[in-house]
Amino acid sequence: MKNELTMNNSTPATVMDTAMSSRETAQIQAQMVIAQKCPRNEIRAIDRIMSDCRRPGLAEKAIYCYARGGSDISGPSIHLAKAIAKRWGNMMSGIVELEQRRGESVCEAYAIDLETNYRESKIFTVPHIRYTKKGSIRLEDPRDIYELVANNGSRRERACILSVIPGDVVEDAVNECLKTMRANADISPENIKHMLDLFNEKFGITKTQIERRIQRRIDAITSAQMVNLRNIYNSLKDGMSKPEEWFEPEVSAEKDGDTKDAPKSGAAKAAAALDGIKKGGEADSLL
Secondary structure (H helix, E strand, O other): OOOOEEOOOOOOOOOOOOOOOHHHHHHHHHHHHHHHHOOOOHHHHHHHHHHHHOOHHHHOOOEEEEEEOOEEEEEEOHHHHHHHHHHHOOEEEEEEEEEEEOOEEEEEEEEEEOOOOEEEEEEEEEEOEEEEOOEEEEOOOHHHHHHHHHHHHHHHHHHHHHHHOOHHHHHHHHHHHHHHHHHOOOOOHHHHHHHHHHHHHHHOOOHHHHHHHHOOOHHHOOHHHHHHHHHHHHHHHOOOOOHHHOOOOOOOOOOOOOOOOOOOOHHHHHHHHHHHHHHHHHHHHHO
């Protein structure tokens, strides 16, 4: 299975023209002949997929979540999609840059079943701009552009792969990964700290925000909540969602200009009243 990003600086006649050279076309034709001579054994392929999904290392990266319409939606990540395609066999997938023009790349993500010759592809445009909290940054370094295109293309490649592979196979793989995560959810203090560090270093999410999300102290987190946080982290890392969709913004205790108008606690009110009495007594004594 081929799943690499191919950069192409040549400009074709139209965006819809084929992005593969005659050599690559001949290679695909040869692979199709081999695939038809050695067809996949679906039962064996499914067994191998399920076996992979029982590995904690894959299961932890296999599911993503995102919020839509007030509910959480989950699905297979690009990591799981590629793992399934690898075990399903006789498949090709990848991302091809069709052309670069005026500070943007026109790309195509694709997946092909070599046995049935079924192909799914998506053409998309990636502006050479990195969006940050401080504003947008136009990219000039070829390496930065390559990484940006690869990151945007991975989601389209995932969609293409999942369109080619039977849906029930994907669903069974997702359920097996969920079972593996629940059975191996590590809620030890060390792993909790590691998870907090990942959220904070990558996305600036604090311990307080996570505790508000799970509605309890972090040291009382359950296995199911740890699995859910892992899926949220995968979603953020893959660009499927944004931190503000999951976590309440961190609000400082005192804002500039709001300190005087902020409501006081009972103890603060009593202290203020006592202070007023003292000042009143001092004023009377000066008269």
